Amino acid sequence: xxxxxxxxxxxxxxxxxxxxxxxxxxxxxxxxxxxxxxxxxxxxxxxxxxxxxxxxxxxxxxxxxxxxxxxxxxxxxxxxxxxxxxxxxxxxxxxxxxx
Amino acid sequence: xxxxxxxxxxxxxxxxxxxxxxxxxxxxxxxxxxxxxxxxxxxxxxxxxxxxxxxxxxxxxxxxxxxxxxxxxxxxxxxxxxxxxxxxxxxxxxxxxxxxxxxxxxxxxxxxxxxxxxxxxxxxxxxxxxxxxxxxxxxxxxxxxxxxxxxxxxxxxxxxxxxxxxxxxxxxxxxxxxxxxxxxxxxxxxxxxxxxxxxxxxxxxxxxxxxxx
Numbered sequence: 001x002x003x004x005x006x007x008x009x010x011x012x013x014x015x016x017x018x019x020x021x022x023x024x025x026x027x028x029x030x031x032x033x034x035x036x037x038x039x040x041x042x043x044x045x046x047x048x049x050x051x052x053x054x055x056x057x058x059x060x061x062x063x064x065x066x067x068x069x070x071x072x073x074x075x076x077x078x079x080x081x082x083x084x085x086x087x088x089x090x091x092x093x094x095x096x097x098x099x
Numbered sequence: 100x101x102x103x104x105x106x107x108x109x110x111x112x113x114x115x116x117x118x119x120x121x122x123x124x125x126x127x128x129x130x131x132x133x134x135x136x137x138x139x140x141x142x143x144x145x146x147x148x149x150x151x152x153x154x155x156x157x158x159x160x161x162x163x164x165x166x167x168x169x170x171x172x173x174x175x176x177x178x179x180x181x182x183x184x185x186x187x188x189x190x191x192x193x194x195x196x197x198x199x200x201x202x203x204x205x206x207x208x209x210x211x212x213x214x215x216x217x218x219x220x221x222x223x224x225x226x227x228x229x230x231x232x233x234x235x236x237x238x239x240x241x242x243x244x245x246x247x248x249x250x251x252x253x254x255x256x257x258x259x260x261x262x263x264x265x266x267x268x269x270x271x272x273x274x275x276x277x278x279x280x281x282x283x284x285x286x287x288x289x290x291x292x293x294x295x296x297x298x299x300x301x302x303x304x305x306x307x308x309x310x311x312x
Contacts, residue, residue, distance in 0.1 A: 017119060021126040026210070029130065033210060037130050087123070090116045 006089035008082055010055055015040055015048045020083045023058060023075035031071045049073065057082060133211050133261045135200040138309050140192035141302025147191075148294035151184040152287060160287070184294075211260055219257035222249050243286030247276030247293045263308075268301045 011017045018038045022029055029037075035045050052058045057079030061072045075083070128134070159173050159180070200207045226249020230242055254269030272293050279289035 014119075014122065017123060018126050021123040022130040025127045025131045029210070033130075037126060087120075090120055093116050094120070 006085050007093075008086040008089075010051065010057070011083070011086045013048065015044065016052055019045075019048060019052060019073075020057065020075065020079065023073060024080055024083055028061075028072045028074045030073070034073065052079070055079075128262065131211060131260065133200075133205065133215050134263075135196055135203050135205050135207075136261055136263065136265070136305075137192070137195035137199045138302045138305025138307075140188070140195040141298045141305060143191045143195075143302075144188035145295050145298030145300075145302060147184045147187045148291065148298060151180050152291045152295060155180055156287060215257050215260035218260060219253050222252040222256055225249065226252070240283055240286075241280055243290040244276050244280040247272050247279060247289065249276075250293070251276055263305060264301075268297060271297055 011020065015038055019034060022034060022037055031045070031049075034049075035042065038045065049058070049060070053060055056076055059074045059076050061074070063070050063072065155177055159177050197207050206212070226245060229249070230245050233239065233245070234242065251269045251272030251274075254272065255266050256269075258266035258269060275289055275293050275297075279286060279293075282289075
């Protein structure tokens with residue numbers, strides 16, 4: 001099953017899929033922006049971000065805005081490529097006639 | 100029995116994947132596009148432009164044989180009129196858009212609107228400064244054309260951050276701006292077409308679409 005191969009296990013979760021969706025159409029997004037768009041708790045979001053970061057799908061950049069720490073996230077080239085593959089696989093799966 | 104389980108698995112997962120795709124699309128739009136631009140504000144902007152152009156035509160434009168000079172009070176009044184049309188349009192757009200954003204549960208000031216505004220303002224401010232420089236050296240023949248062109252470019256540039264057909268309004272403004280440049284002497288009429296008629300038409304189309312949803 002070639003199609004199933006391209007379904008990325010890492011994207012098989014609403015929040016991780018959401019994070020990637022946001023990051024591929026935006027140059028970057030910070031933690032609060034992701035939290036607000038995805039409507040999740042801090043801890044939940046952080047753990048999913050960690051998973052994507054470990055896979056090197058996203059890049060984490062910490063900085064300070066005034067005195068407040070600010071964390072920015074961008075999608076890496078690898079992340080974008082994997083996301084694209086995943087979407088294409090999803091589309092093919094949906095187009096497939098029912099058994 | 101095995102076959103039944105297998106097909107059940109497929110139908111279920113298919114539903115999930117469909118949900119995934121619509122979720123992805125939704126998030127992409129919500130995170131990168133501002134959807135609450137109000138069509139009604141376009142209609143109002145058009146009406147202000149009509150009123151402004153009418154006042155200018157009746158009271159301020161030079162009669163045949165006269166010239167419009169830069170330091171005449173006519174010219175200054177014309178600039179004030181232009182600024183009033185602009186300010187009124189911006190205030191109306193802001194009020195109506197805020198109202199709609201509240202209804203859509205969309206924030207009026209976030210990364211998306213900031214990007215929308217910056218991308219809109221870069222060509223617009225460039226054009227504005229350019230026009231002022233030209234005016235200062237007595238070149239006001241192309242003012243209407245330049246306003247249309249730069250406004251059109253601003254719309255096209257900002258359209259990436261909103262949904263709807265703003266970019267087509269932008270293309271239309273650019274095209275008539277160029278035609279206007281080729282036909283000197285009809286500046287006011289092209290200005291009226293671009294800022295009056297086009298806004299009303301575009302605003303009405305958007306407004307009808309909004310009502311349908």
